[in-house]
Amino acid sequence: MINDVVIAGAGPNGLMLACELSLAGVRPIVLERLPEPGTEPRANGLVGQVVSMLDRRGLYGRLSGDAGPPRPAPRFVFGALPLDLTPLEDNPLFTLLVPQARVTQVLTERARELGVEIRHGHELTGLSQDGEAVTATVTGPRGTYRLPARHLVGADGGRSLTRKLSGIAFPGVTxxxxxxxxxxxxxxxxxxxxxxxxxxxxxxxxxxxxxxxxxxxxxxxxxxxxxxxxxxxxxxxxxxxxxxxxxxxxxxxxxxxxxxxxxxxxxxxxxxxxxxxxxxxxNTRLAERYRDRRVLLVGDAAHVHSAIGGPGLNLGLQDAINLGWKLAAEIRGDAPPGLLDTYESERRPAAHRVVVHTRAQSALIAPGGDVTALRELFAELLADRDTVRRIADLMAGSDVRYDMGTASPHPLTGRYAPDLVLRTGSGTVRLAALTVTARPLLLDLTEDGLPAGAVPEGVEVVTGRAPDAPATALLVRPDSYVAWASSSPHPDTAELDALRAAAGRWFGAVRTVPA
The missing domain is CATH 3.30.70.2450 (Alpha-Beta Plaits)
Structure with missing residues (x-):
């Protein structure tokens, strides 16, 4: 029997990917060389957009113990310089002070709730692949065995054996x-x-x-x-x-x-x-590519960098959320052409941005009088609201805008969907509550509702009102990025055609059904 997906590594990134695949109807097997979940203290918290993403999977409350939505940090640091975020009206820099061991524990619990098989004490020691499958060689408590799968994902850290066995170069500096x-x-x-x-x-x-x-x-x-x-x-x-x-x-x-x-x-x-x-x-390194045929990389297996500003889990967990629904569609057989290729084209540039800002921060904290002078000048720049906004977006990852493959001029297209509060027929609901199942969403906030035939089949439609929303209709991917948007109270034919095209590009050939 050929399994769907094998994931090497039961750290936060591997577990997050396993949860995403399970939500999309795919059953992964997770291999972890350690005999039980690690308790060694490592990262001390989560920073940036990933905090919002965890909220949109119903995991923020489990980690924080707080029933409310995430709250942005009023202050942070950049290159050991204070970053005052209070002037920002829409501060994107969320923080969640929780040890990495706790993140692993919560994600393990969630993965098991979703039926994920986690094999502790089972280590990937080899792999081979052909046109039909990738076969993992695994060493476990009872010896070595072979485990075939449609795809294998390396979530096995900066020293990733998956990456090395796949011949993927890992250039950078030490x-x-x-x-x-x-x-x-x-x-x-x-x-x-x-x-x-x-x-x-x-x-x-x-x-x-x-x-x-x-x-x-x-x-x-x-x-x-x-x-x-x-x-x-x-x-x-x-x-x-x-x-x-x-x-x-x-x-x-x-x-x-x-x-x-x-x-x-x-x-x-x-x-x-x-x-x-x-x-x-x-080390600061970025994988030459994120995929070798049926093998893919997430998290530290694909990128390592300075821990300044806490970007590691922010970046890696977003990799997993980006990859999960795309890989699941590929395995189900309903992925549109080239969908899986967009994992690398979207996430590798995001990793490069993190490499840039962490290396810049390392330069700002180095010793020497020249650096001290640079810091004095940079501190002046951080008194400017626009500079603070740009750096906050960079560190949070909220400056990422994906190419949605359309000519849509709407400013939300390609951006992470804002955390809207909708008034629907059944009450008031946050967008975060609608995204827990990781399904494509069409938020219809138009005055009279979208016309019959405009709504693609297979996309969950939520109709309501959101007076402060920056759009009247949004097509939202499972990773919460906006694939199409309109600000018209009555979208015209051209806009509705663009909606259908966007749905086809990201979710496959779809039929239209009455709204």
């Missing part, structure tokens, strides 16, 4: 002149400012919370994530990393060097696991 250290640790209570969350360091001064604090000796970060021990992190340049496992004493010594005064640290409360991590150098 730097070895930095050492980053991070630990869960307590600092003296009298240093804490309960009102502002800032750290008052005797002999040094004030260190703001949740910000990369840069000086000529390095970078120091202090944060108090909800429900967790305080987090301390440093970055130093041109200093060899210590040998052996990371220790709290090593973390203390590094923090003291960066701030120039003694920084006493004590172990956090509880049994853990507690974070003690050292990273020497870093």
């Amino acid at each position: 730097r070895d002149d930095t050492v980053s250290r991070t630990a869960d640790a307590h600092l003296p209570a009298e240093w804490m400012d309960e009102a502002t969350g800032a750290l008052h360091v005797p002999g040094y001064g004030v260190v703001p919370p949740f910000a990369h604090h840069r000086n000529e000796r390095g970078v120091f970060v202090f944060a108090t994530p909800p429900g967790r021990a305080p987090l301390v992190s440093t970055m130093e340049w041109k200093r060899a990393g210590d040998d052996g496992p990371m220790t709290l004493e090593e973390m203390r010594a590094s923090a003291s060097r960066v701030l120039g005064v003694d920084v006493p640290l004590t172990p956090p409360d509880g049994d853990g696991p507690h974070l003690l991590r050292r990273l020497t150098g870093g």
Whole structure:
């Protein structure tokens, strides 16, 4: 039997893809070399548009414990410079402070609810493919076996074996002149400012919370994530990393060097696991291509970069949400020509944008008087509202506009759909509640409803009113991007023809049925 999809890697990206495929009627098998879900602390939160995307799959509340919609952050950082987002009327930079282990746990639970088979302790060790299938060689607790599938997706991280076995190049740069250290640790209570969350360091001064604090000796970060021990992190340049496992004493010594005064640290409360991590150098790489015939890449398997600004999960989870519905249509046999190719043409440029801004931020935090002068000038630019808007969109990923293959002049076409609130016959509903099933949607907000024959079959139609909506009708893809839009209260024949063409391009040959 040939399976639908095999996914190598049960991290957040692989699990998110598995959920998306299941919502589209495809049953994936997820392989994970670890015998059980990892609990090692890694990323500390989600930043950007992916927070909204998780909301549109009903997962935000599970992760945040908050019944309401996501709220944007009033402040953030760019290159260790403060980014004041309060002047923005429509701030796109959402944040969700939740450990990566919790993200993995919630996505594992959701995947199992949807019937996904997850095989822990089963590792991809080889693959081959032909015109009919790709066959994974898997090593599990009972030995090695072969697992054929229509497609195989590598979600197996920056050192992806899937990518290597597929012969996909991974060009980029490696730097070895930095050492980053991070630990869960307590600092003296009298240093804490309960009102502002800032750290008052005797002999040094004030260190703001949740910000990369840069000086000529390095970078120091202090944060108090909800429900967790305080987090301390440093970055130093041109200093060899210590040998052996990371220790709290090593973390203390590094923090003291960066701030120039003694920084006493004590172990956090509880049994853990507690974070003690050292990273020497870093990689910035982007896969030459995202697909080799029946093999595809998502997340870190396709791109790695500096963690500045927390873009990793933002980018990787959006890869999975973009790929899921397209791959499912390919497997079901109802994908329009070239649909699967748009995964790379849409997501690889988005990854390149992240590479650009993370490398720019790395340059802004480097040591040296020239960099300090550049930072002074850049700080002036960040006082400009338009500059803040552009950087916020860049970091959030909300500046992405896909080519929808039409000449539609509407400004929403190709953009992520705004979070509308609709008044329908059954009550008030947010767009996020309508997208949980990941189906194509046509939002009909016109005065009299779209005419008979205008609505493509297979597209779910929601009729209602949204007085503040920037359009009167929107065709929304399963990943929440707008494939077609109109602002006319009565779309004309040309616009309706464009609607049918957009539906055909993204969802296959469709018949029309009465509205």
